[in-house]
Amino acid sequence: MVRLSRATLSRVAPAARPLAEPRATGVVHLGIGAFHRAHQAVYTERAMAATGDDRWGICGASQRSADVADRLRPQDCLYGVRAGDEVRVVGSVRDVLTPCDDLAARLAAPETAVVTLTITEKAYRRDPLPGAIGRLVAGPPTAIGRRAAGPPTAIGRLVAGLRARAAADAGPLTVVSCDNLPGNGATLARLVAELCEPPLLEWVEENVAFPATMVDRIVPATTQADLDDMAARLGVTDLGAVVTEPFTQWVIEDSFAGDRPAWEKAGALLVGDVRPYEHMKLRLLNGGHSAIAYLSGAAHVSEAVGDPAFAGFLRRLMDDDLSPTLDGLDGFDLAGYKETLLARFADPGLRHRVAQIAMDGSQKLPQRLLDPARDRLAGGHEPRWIALAVAGWMRHVTTSRELDDPLADRLRGDGTASAAATVSRLLAIEEVFGADLRESRVFRELVTDCLERLNADGVPAALRALDAS
Ligand SMILES: NC(=O)c1ccc[n+]([C@@H]2O[C@H](COP(=O)([O-])OP(=O)(O)OC[C@H]3O[C@@H](n4cnc5c(N)ncnc54)[C@H](O)[C@@H]3O)[C@@H](O)[C@H]2O)c1
Numbered sequence: 001m002v003r004l005s006r007a008t009l010s011r012v013a014p015a016a017r018p019l020a021e022p023r024a025t026g027v028v029h030l031g032i033g034a035f036h037r038a039h040q041a042v043y044t045e046r047a048m049a050a051t052g053d054d055r056w057g058i059c060g061a062s063q064r065s066a067d068v069a070d071r072l073r074p075q076d077c078l079y080g081v082r083a084g085d086e087v088r089v090v091g092s093v094r095d096v097l098t099p100c101d102d103l104a105a106r107l108a109a110p111e112t113a114v115v116t117l118t119i120t121e122k123a124y125r126r127d128p129l130p131g132a133i134g135r136l137v138a139g140p141p142t143a144i145g146r147r148a149a150g151p152p153t154a155i156g157r158l159v160a161g162l163r164a165r166a167a168a169d170a171g172p173l174t175v176v177s178c179d180n181l182p183g184n185g186a187t188l189a190r191l192v193a194e195l196c197e198p199p200l201l202e203w204v205e206e207n208v209a210f211p212a213t214m215v216d217r218i219v220p221a222t223t224q225a226d227l228d229d230m231a232a233r234l235g236v237t238d239l240g241a242v243v244t245e246p247f248t249q250w251v252i253e254d255s256f257a258g259d260r261p262a263w264e265k266a267g268a269l270l271v272g273d274v275r276p277y278e279h280m281k282l283r284l285l286n287g288g289h290s291a292i293a294y295l296s297g298a299a300h301v302s303e304a305v306g307d308p309a310f311a312g313f314l315r316r317l318m319d320d321d322l323s324p325t326l327d328g329l330d331g332f333d334l335a336g337y338k339e340t341l342l343a344r345f346a347d348p349g350l351r352h353r354v355a356q357i358a359m360d361g362s363q364k365l366p367q368r369l370l371d372p373a374r375d376r377l378a379g380g381h382e383p384r385w386i387a388l389a390v391a392g393w394m395r396h397v398t399t400s401r402e403l404d405d406p407l408a409d410r411l412r413g414d415g416t417a418s419a420a421a422t423v424s425r426l427l428a429i430e431e432v433f434g435a436d437l438r439e440s441r442v443f444r445e446l447v448t449d450c451l452e453r454l455n456a457d458g459v460p461a462a463l464r465a466l467d468a469s
Pocket residue numbers: 030031032033034035036062063064065118119120121122123153154178179180181215216217218219220221
């Protein structure tokens with residue numbers, strides 16, 4: 001079968017052809033994985049189609065491998081997105097850089113006005129090593145972006161680009177984090193500022209905006225079966241295909257340094273304060289996902305919620321422990337949102353592997369489950385459903401043979417320690433639990449009790465016991 005490209009587009013059904021053919025790359029994206037291709041790239045293409053403003057093509061950049069570039073470049077950067085039964089070839093990506101290409105030059109180009117990022121939670125992590133080598137990037141300009149003995153970090157490369165842009169006097173820039181982090185814009189701004197020395201720091205303060213965003217669309221990693229299915233639907237081979245759900249949401253803080261795609265014409269919500277949306281999504285959706293990952297024992301999310309007892313647990317987690325921590329959603333149909341969430345999780349068309357969600361738990365738990373636990377404890381409540389999910393994570397990190405987490409060496413256990421000893425050891429990891437949760441007697445007892453039950457009787461019995469207590 002021939003490969004998808006501009007030359008072979010005539011083989012694709014007209015209804016599935018791209019909506020836009022951009023003439024410039026006004027957007028640079030760092031971390032061009034599956035999510036970006038099914039989310040921001042789709043909004044950007046629709047914005048161009050709605051306005052006829054074709055300056056907003058995307059130059060994607062990979063941080064760690066040339067894989068996406070190798071897949072997309074031979075296809076003129078075209079790829080298919082399947083959402084439910086609808087398939088469309090997306091045309092907003094114009095170029096993909098490999099880690100060896102000159103990203104700084106792209107960031108310094110006057111036509112670039114917006115940078116978006118999906119580089120995973122752990123890429124925002126400050127290395128806890130002491131001193132200069134423990135910072136995300138060492139100080140002097142020549143060392144920008146380099147860890148002690150590793151390649152440049154994504155944020156280091158971004159700072160190198162900002163330096164080149166300042167030197168070129170290429171104008172203001174908006175940098176939009178689209179990762180699942182609370183206060184993602186402010187977090188990124190802080191990390192960037194740490195790596196900038198004067199006078200670059202002043203230039204960044206005056207010329208660069210870091211709006212917060214809430215991003216939502218479930219996009220599992222593409223499988224070979226997905227590629228085969230896409231080829232059958234399009235009639236051409238597509239090695240960049242992604243499969244997602246019909247649902248999509250993007251809430252963006254309306255704080256830009258300059259020009260931008262008209263994302264609101266594509267359905268994005270531009271607001272003054274993203275925080276209420278961000279808490280709702282990170283806690284209910286992502287918190288629910290993590291609970292599934294560490295407790296369900298299922299291979300895929302849809303199988304987990306197909307079990308009525310487990311679906312009942314998710315409802316109690318959301319209703320009793322997570323929803324009461326949300327505010328600023330007056331007039332919003334939260335009950336409807338939660339029902340929609342469970343239906344999205346149950347979507348049989350999405351083969352979303354729980355193992356994908358389980359990875360990097362140390363970087364995800366704080367915003368998904370631990371911050372709401374703090375809020376409940378502060379109000380004098382016992383977050384027992386959250387405690388069960390946290391105990392599930394502790395069991396996961398101490399028993400998994402192949403633990404995928406930047407803190408893996410500190411998390412692993414020998415599997416023979418008592419529940420109390422395991423909870424004590426893990427609660428002491430301040431990067432995950434802070435000092436407050438380590439010191440909370442209520443939290444420690446809840447988690448210890450749950451871990452004892454999980455170890456002794458398994459998940460269904462632990463759920464029943466908690467339900468009856
Ligand atoms: N997939 C989803 O459903 C979804 C939904 C909402 C938000 N997100 C956000 O997008 C992120 C990426 O998801 P994805 O599905 O595209 O994953 P992916 O594995 O397809 O892509 C991840 C990208 O991040 C880069 N990356 C990985 N580790 C990195 C590091 N340490 N430093 C810099 N870059 C790194 C990779 O090179 C790749 O480009 C998630 O971590 C999350 O924050 C994903």
